[in-house]
Amino acid sequence: MKPRIAQRVMVAVGVVSLAVFGTSAWLASRAHERELASLVERQALILSDTIRNSTRHAMLLNERDMVHRIIEQIGRQDGLEKIRVYNKEGEVIYSPDAALVGTTVDQHNEACDGCHSDGTSVAELSEGRRTRVFRAEGGDRQLGVITPIPNEPICANAGCHAHPPQQQVLGVLDVTVSLAEVDSAVSAGRRSAFAFALAGITAISLLLATLFHRWVGKPVRALLGATERVAAGELGHRVAVVRHDELGQLATSFNQMTTNLAEARHMVYQSNKLASVGRLAAGIAHEINNPLTGVLTYSSFLLKRAVDAETRSDLETIVHETKRCRDIVRGLLDFSRQVPPKKTMVDLNAIVERALAIVDNQLRVQNIHLTRTLASDLPLFPADATQLQQVILNLLVNAADAFEAGDRQIFVATDLKSVEGRQSVEIKVADNGTGISEKNLAHIFEPFFTTKENRGTGLGLAVCWGIVTEHGGTIRVDTKVGRGTTFTVQLPLEPQSQPAAGGAS
Structure with missing residues (x-):
């Protein structure tokens, strides 16, 4: 025993x-x-x-x-x-x-x-x-x-x-x-003193045993039993919290840990399911890519030769929807074929400027005001410039799609940060759009999840998350419904880094 x-x-x-x-x-x-x-x-x-x-x-x-x-x-x-x-x-x-x-x-x-x-x-x-x-x-x-x-x-x-x-x-x-x-x-007094001492020891021991059993023994056994049940797979089991001392805090932490374990198991299950769906979707996308190309080619050819308006309208619909299917297929293929980044020493500000140049016309058309604040002392750091540009473009496009009406603003900023003793470069893309609901916030990085009706593939943020993770960085979301959303990406620097030329502002 x-x-x-x-x-x-x-x-x-x-x-x-x-x-x-x-x-x-x-x-x-x-x-x-x-x-x-x-x-x-x-x-x-x-x-x-x-x-x-x-x-x-x-x-x-x-x-x-x-x-x-x-x-x-x-x-x-x-x-x-x-x-x-x-x-x-x-x-x-x-x-x-x-x-x-x-x-x-x-x-x-x-x-x-x-x-x-x-x-x-x-x-x-x-x-x-x-x-x-x-x-x-x-x-x-x-x-x-x-x-x-x-x-x-x-x-x-x-x-x-x-x-x-x-x-x-x-x-x-x-x-x-x-x-x-x-x-x-003296002998009688000594016997009385030692009898009193023995009675005191017995009384204290019994009192402590009772209090220990009530205040420590029972709660600890309850936690031990709960731990065994959770270890056996009952992640829905909870410990009753009836006190506010250290053991009560331990019970609360245990319940929170169990909740986190249940969520983690669910996420693992979902990840495995999504991985299976992703592999299946990638295989299907590969198989239907060639037929889609044929449909798009012949429908475009027929559109050029069509004379009557009704036929042209039908063909335009076919071409538009076929292109949309092609974009989805390409996104699936790109997502399934992600490769490790090819890192070189890059300038984050230069990558941001190239991404902004690509979306500049789209922002003007949508009447979106862009404010940029790029730090001038950012060092060069190892990264895949093409992949980082893709991350920034996806975040900018998401921000541009977050507006309904009224004043439309997007803020882009870069900075140098120290996170847990490690130097990192940081980029923020913020908007004053509709924000993300708490219900949707838990799913934004899942493949194929989208709130844009008839627009987008739901792969943009999933791709961003994969690229940032491959670079050893983090991506964080701060949002409030009706006030806007801010995406913050932090990427670590190597110990040996060289200062870059002054960034644009």
Whole structure:
């Protein structure tokens, strides 16, 4: 089974969530542990000071039994493991545990390590060094607090048990409390923190899984299914667009792509059909060309010998229609026999001038005003001059046929353009005629398509498109019904090009 995007996302989110929540839970438990430890330590210090202060009066009176009773009563509190009072020789002189009284602790004992490890006097110990955490024989953690019993002036002057004034410390009070409850609370807090983290990870994962399934999974599967159906040939299938985010845009683009594919397939089908029709038409044209020539020759001969008007009228009709058929046949043959262009270095302005000279008389007869704007700095470029002249003539003739009534104008312009970093020469043929409808615009370059009743063969623009394409150029149409049409032809230059003589204007 192939891994799905959702599974990968969920694994990634789970790992990140585990790291974040796990770290947060660990940090929280550590902070809680430090807080509890600090609280217990503070309470132990207070307890130790309380014991010292509680026994101070009895010690000053040398009431040993009273000191023992006080320590014994305090030692009965829950969580208080040991209370020991050491003299300066390390001998236990007071303790609730009678077995400990009279024992001596070694200087390397954990209770003595704070002072004897570096020679620091117990009277000089900071509050932090008075405490230590260690494990008892049973494995439980315990907190020990040592509190020095100072040699106060009243002790040095007491007659009952006076101590030398130079002795700073008379002994040490060592209080040991259990940390079992603290450890239990820390463990419970840690379990709660990690349980909360696990619940958070689970909730986030479920929420993300639900949202991912709804917002990503279903739309992606719909697109995947649509893609498979289109791949199977169902180009009419569309994806419902119900959102406006990136996936909605993707669905819209998919539908547009499918539409374009359907149109492209239709165009390929039409092109193949037209190619077949073209080959058939070319074959038929070739076969009927000779009979048409014979009909035209004999009808023209009879027309010269005809005497009565009715016969002459009939023969003129035959000659006219035969010539029209001959023109169609020649167009078919020319279209079917298109050959690669024979390129030489040519001057576009000169080609335009020759084409204009050919149609000049026709434009005058049709009362069409011609405006030309030819760029003077056009370079020479490789092209077939005869074929380009044919393109320009076809565009001019089409423009001349685009008028109905009113002001008639044709504009011809040449220029040098840069298209996608490539230098190109450009020619525009524009008119202010009737324009081309959107319905007809999609078919103007198809062979045999024409809107001229009883005029033209419908091959002119198809021939133009073929010639321009063979030259590596493009032909574009901009039109508006009732406003006119502009044909723009762009032809690429070679990198090495020479400037031509100034063009006409």
